[in-house]
Amino acid sequence: MSQQGYVATPPYSQAQPGMGGYPAGFGSSPAQPLYGHYGGQPQSFPAPPTGKATFLWCLIPPVKSSDCTRCRSPEPLHCGMVCVSGQFGGQMAGPGMAGPFQGGAAHMSGPPQKKLDPDSIPSTTQVTEDDQAKRGGQVYATNLRGQVPPLVTTDFTVQDQGNASPRFMRCTTYSFPCTADLAKQCQVPLGAIIKPFATVPKNETPLYVVNHGETGPIRCNRCKAYMCPYMQFIDGGRRYQCGFCNCVNEVPAFYFQHLDHMGRRVDLYERPELSLGSYEFEATLDYCKNNKPASPPAYIFMIDVSYANIKSGLVRLVCEELKTLLDNLPREDGAESSTVKVGFVTYNKILHFYNVKSALAQPQMMVVSDTAEMFVPLLDGFLVNFQESRAVINNLLDQIPDMFADTNESETVFAPVIQAGVEALKTAECSGKLFIFHSSIPTAEAPGKLKNRDDKKLINTEKEKTLFQPQKGVYEQLSKDCVSQGCSVDLFLFPSQYVDLATMGDVPTHTGGSIFKYSNFQVEMDGEHFLSDLRKDVEKAIGFDAIMRVRTSTGFRATNFFGAIHMNNTTDVEMAAVDCDKAVTVEFKHDDKLSEETGALMQCALLYTTVSGQRRLRIHNLSLNCSAQLSELYKSCETDALINFFAKSAYRAMLNQPLKTVREILVNQTAHMLACYRKNCSSPSAASQLILPDAMKLFPVYLNSLMKTGPLVGSAELSTDDRAHQRLIATAMGVEDTQLLLYPRLIPLHNMDVASDVVPAPVRCSEERLTDAGMFLLENGRSLFLWLGQACPPELVQRVFNVPSFAHLPADLSSLPVLDNPQSKKLRSIIDSLLDQRPSAMKLLIVKQKDRSEMLFRQHLVEDKGPHGGASYMDFLCYVHCEIRQVLT
Numbered sequence: 001m002s003q004q005g006y007v008a009t010p011p012y013s014q015a016q017p018g019m020g021g022y023p024a025g026f027g028s029s030p031a032q033p034l035y036g037h038y039g040g041q042p043q044s045f046p047a048p049p050t051g052k053a054t055f056l057w058c059l060i061p062p063v064k065s066s067d068c069t070r071c072r073s074p075e076p077l078h079c080g081m082v083c084v085s086g087q088f089g090g091q092m093a094g095p096g097m098a099g100p101f102q103g104g105a106a107h108m109s110g111p112p113q114k115k116l117d118p119d120s121i122p123s124t125t126q127v128t129e130d131d132q133a134k135r136g137g138q139v140y141a142t143n144l145r146g147q148v149p150p151l152v153t154t155d156f157t158v159q160d161q162g163n164a165s166p167r168f169m170r171c172t173t174y175s176f177p178c179t180a181d182l183a184k185q186c187q188v189p190l191g192a193i194i195k196p197f198a199t200v201p202k203n204e205t206p207l208y209v210v211n212h213g214e215t216g217p218i219r220c221n222r223c224k225a226y227m228c229p230y231m232q233f234i235d236g237g238r239r240y241q242c243g244f245c246n247c248v249n250e251v252p253a254f255y256f257q258h259l260d261h262m263g264r265r266v267d268l269y270e271r272p273e274l275s276l277g278s279y280e281f282e283a284t285l286d287y288c289k290n291n292k293p294a295s296p297p298a299y300i301f302m303i304d305v306s307y308a309n310i311k312s313g314l315v316r317l318v319c320e321e322l323k324t325l326l327d328n329l330p331r332e333d334g335a336e337s338s339t340v341k342v343g344f345v346t347y348n349k350i351l352h353f354y355n356v357k358s359a360l361a362q363p364q365m366m367v368v369s370d371t372a373e374m375f376v377p378l379l380d381g382f383l384v385n386f387q388e389s390r391a392v393i394n395n396l397l398d399q400i401p402d403m404f405a406d407t408n409e410s411e412t413v414f415a416p417v418i419q420a421g422v423e424a425l426k427t428a429e430c431s432g433k434l435f436i437f438h439s440s441i442p443t444a445e446a447p448g449k450l451k452n453r454d455d456k457k458l459i460n461t462e463k464e465k466t467l468f469q470p471q472k473g474v475y476e477q478l479s480k481d482c483v484s485q486g487c488s489v490d491l492f493l494f495p496s497q498y499v500d501l502a503t504m505g506d507v508p509t510h511t512g513g514s515i516f517k518y519s520n521f522q523v524e525m526d527g528e529h530f531l532s533d534l535r536k537d538v539e540k541a542i543g544f545d546a547i548m549r550v551r552t553s554t555g556f557r558a559t560n561f562f563g564a565i566h567m568n569n570t571t572d573v574e575m576a577a578v579d580c581d582k583a584v585t586v587e588f589k590h591d592d593k594l595s596e597e598t599g600a601l602m603q604c605a606l607l608y609t610t611v612s613g614q615r616r617l618r619i620h621n622l623s624l625n626c627s628a629q630l631s632e633l634y635k636s637c638e639t640d641a642l643i644n645f646f647a648k649s650a651y652r653a654m655l656n657q658p659l660k661t662v663r664e665i666l667v668n669q670t671a672h673m674l675a676c677y678r679k680n681c682s683s684p685s686a687a688s689q690l691i692l693p694d695a696m697k698l699f700p701v702y703l704n705s706l707m708k709t710g711p712l713v714g715s716a717e718l719s720t721d722d723r724a725h726q727r728l729i730a731t732a733m734g735v736e737d738t739q740l741l742l743y744p745r746l747i748p749l750h751n752m753d754v755a756s757d758v759v760p761a762p763v764r765c766s767e768e769r770l771t772d773a774g775m776f777l778l779e780n781g782r783s784l785f786l787w788l789g790q791a792c793p794p795e796l797v798q799r800v801f802n803v804p805s806f807a808h809l810p811a812d813l814s815s816l817p818v819l820d821n822p823q824s825k826k827l828r829s830i831i832d833s834l835l836d837q838r839p840s841a842m843k844l845l846i847v848k849q850k851d852r853s854e855m856l857f858r859q860h861l862v863e864d865k866g867p868h869g870g871a872s873y874m875d876f877l878c879y880v881h882c883e884i885r886q887v888l889t
Helices: 124-135 180-186 307-311 314-328 386-403 415-428 462-467 474-485 506-510 523-539 630-635 639-653 659-681 699-707 720-730 735-742 794-801 822-837 854-858 873-888
Strands: 006-008 041-043 058-060 139-141 157-159 169-171 175-177 191-194 232-234 239-241 248-250 278-282 298-304 341-347 351-355 364-368 432-438 487-493 515-517 542-552 556-562 573-579 584-590 600-609 615-627 690-692 745-748 775-779 784-788 844-848
Touching (some): 169 615, 175 180, 180 584, 180 630, 180 659, 191 542, 191 639, 298 415, 314 432, 341 386, 415 432, 415 474, 415 487, 432 523, 462 720, 474 506, 474 573, 487 523, 515 523, 542 556, 542 584, 556 639, 584 639, 630 659, 639 659, 639 720, 639 735, 659 699, 659 873, 690 873, 699 735, 775 822, 784 822, 794 822, 844 854
Parallel strands (some): 139 157, 175 615, 298 341, 298 432, 487 515, 784 844
Antiparallel strands (some): 191 584, 232 239, 278 615, 542 573, 542 600, 600 615, 745 775, 775 784
């Protein structure tokens, strides 16, 4: 069955020379233009009398009398150009997106216009609004194999009926091709993005915990898959056939149950592992290190007390905050207090450990100055229960800022600090997390000493990749030591210059940790932003010392993994910690044929230690369809999951290949995916039309945005550390995080309804949507801007900022005053709700139109040409279409 996708006739606008702002050589350009030529005057035509807009999108060079009247080719009427009618931005006819074809030469006169209406190309905001209208507020039951869930932007409730919630697992497509040949032909990556600890909303059921006693969880003898809804019970319930490897297993006597007339166990709905997609098993000693019960984890706070951090006021700020924050350490649901232990270290080029045992009247300091041979100088009293040692700890936190107030020491060590944390956890025989607050590149003589290797001359050369490769040796070994001890590292950086973040961030990135960066930190400007991040980070749901295995049914297997992970072999994904925001992206490849009848099954099993020291197994199961028809694959694609996969693949590839090559590969694969759809799944139509599968029609806008991100754009104007930081944080992002990062929300506020609770609908991310009299909020999960037009009404400015007009606004405004009026309250409640939803805190930047700070804001208007290079969305569509036609010819 052929299905028509999104149809448009190019070229869409006047494309810029050199591929709309990308450096030349971005993708290979055709020897001769395929239609018109880049740089000609675009022309559009008046509507036909039917009342529907009809566009003929054509770039028309100077005409010769012998040329084709449509496309100016010397061969008359060779082009087959068709007028496309229908509303492009809105609903299209049919299952794909084909509008009716009307119009013709009769309507082809009229004055040329500057450019085509951008509303005629697929709109992210429209697609998200449509999905919210269609599926928002509904219950999504997971009882069907291969069903495509609502978009990540849609608000829905999940009811687990045998497949994992899309909060835990999303796929690039929910219908896998039956053969490796089909997969190769379409080039759509087969992947899953797994967020094992995703937050479950309060109105959904938390995961059940199943205890099978001393025997432990029931597993298939051959492939070791855990009991799940895909196991088929036979022989009156005495045996079961594994859904993954088809091995027939005996049912243990204690687990036996009779079958009903449908062949299902009569206790099916009483057992979570037989009826649900996600659940947990209590693990036995066999699943613990050295067959000993696990201990509750520990949090160690390690504060750089060098001159920069004392002078900025950071040390005092951290110490004050910890006094109250430690009351909110993570705890088991229902537990009165947390069992997480805490410890404290300060350091510059030597380390100071503190004994904060509850029996002491004063904390005691012990110094280790030999950083080459790191050891922990005390066993008893270093890791303690906060509630028991509160008085001693508060005493210590009061003393630390004064103890180092007169320091002149500006050199720091870094690797020995992590080593000290690992040794402390090893001694205490527990897992845990290090919170490191650090300011500068470690230049003191010690293991892991770094030098400045930032070199702008390498940008856009073969060697640019070396800027992002971590320096090998000490840090590589540290990552392994951390993972084997279950020691995760969270790094809070406060740099005023280059710190080699690519290397310093290597350990956090391989241990399930996070990296936070506050350049040129000032307590008044950045203090609240940092403290919000720290609070979220300390309080979030988390598991420790984790190992994850993804099992699949026969015919395909997991081959590649991306995330804040470490891998010793090809199958075990090791994470020193895994929290509610971290996702692992998995790629699958065929090793045999898949059957349409049985589909494709996957099971993610995560073994971890809870915050109370229990060893558990968290299981997520998902079943997909398989099809020999490529149209089914394209119909079941999820663009947001696809772009997560592409982003992580590209950010990994840039360590080994020049950026130019990485960008070419991205465009090439996109062109192949879309050309395959055009060739195999859509109705025959003129080559001049761009046809996109309905489920992938937004892919070009996301891909173009990805290629304009700091890591991939290759501009000397961007700091190397910022680029490295964005690259590292993206590796552990889930689908909703990459979606928002690559297509920010631009929310108009100047005409918001203050009486309503609803946030105004976002508009397209383009300068064309801004108005001089407007006020807009832009957020992408990492940055938050409030943009004000020069003609913003004085009464709105007065109500929000308490100054009489735009001209009176101070230049360095960084927060909103708390005012008692409806506009101020509404705006602050919108911002608070956004901050509440996002994994990290965002600092509000207030940007005035035509101000210098506008450049930062403009790089997030992803439909426009990038300020550091990169095409507009319109030009990129043109370019992709060109590439598709090359693939097809």
